[in-house]
Amino acid sequence: MNSMNATAFYFESSMAQESTEIARGLRRRDPDLLDRLIEQYQHRLLRYLVHLTGRRELAEDLFQETWIRVLERGHQFNDKYAFSTWLFAVARNLAIDHMRRKQPASLDGLMNNKDKEGAAPFDPPETGRASAFDLTLQREQNEYIAAGMQHLAAEYREALVLRFQEGMSLEEIASVAHVPLGTVKSRIYRGLSALGPWLKGTPL
């Protein structure tokens, strides 16, 4: 029990130290630090934006804008919180601004937008050592669930991605999405339940 507490304390203090270093670097607008952060968070941020907007091309534009905003507003980052939480909140605000400009009525409008070039918003799966049949099956399942995600409302997609892909705590999701904890719980529950029909043959 003591060793677990010590490990938890070690992780917490190293995370706090990392946040402090990031905050200091962002205040200085240190380009080397930003290069490192872009490398470190590239996949997580893009994945979040792809799921949030439903369009790969738009997500890539917002990805770049997010890092420019991080550079410009870096002094606003509070090192009491994890950098990823702040980063996702910045990306989210940019996405919402963009969606409001394009479709002021609702965020959900984006869900129905198909990629103009016809390209899927998701990359094809990595080819490993699995058999061709396994790969086809896996791709098919991925396509099902990806299609299911595209049919969910943006706020449910966001909650599911932050919870299950980014592994954020409920409190962190509430902080990113600027909603109460109860709303986060409800979104996760409803989002996961709504994905049911997209699990081929195994409705939730």
Add this chain to the structure above:
Amino acid sequence: MNNANNNDAHERARRLIVLAAPETLSAADRFSDRLSDGSSSNAWLAAHLETCASCRAFAENAGEAIRRLRAIPVAAGRSLVSTTQSRVRRRALELQRQRERMWLVAVSCTAVTLCALLSTVALWLGCEWLGTRAQLASSVWQLGFLVFCVVPALVAAIALLAKDSHKHLADHSGSYQG
């Protein structure tokens, strides 16, 4: 009444399942076996799952949904990362130059303000001394001070306006000729 209680129990169980830690929910073994942290809600859920096949299936399916969700590959391309890095570096350089310029402007403004204050005081004292020496009424040398202060600014403003209107006329005549 009993039916409503049952529905509540299923609803509670499903909410607890969905809000369980993602790792607990998505692990490959049986969900009810993973509820071993001893908390009262987990003990209740484990007991419920022992008797409720539909909630057990819900838990397994939720775990499967999460595993598949995680299997959706979204990766940033190398070009996106390098483009972003170079854009950020360019913008950082712009911001640095902007900050340097602003610093220069701030220093210049401070210097000009100080000079203006000192020279105004010196001019006031000079005018007063001259007025006393020439035995002028104080309103006369004060008017002289005012003219001396205002005239340079007026001349500069007129010169700038004249330059601007000249340029404007030249542009217009050029466009007429064009």
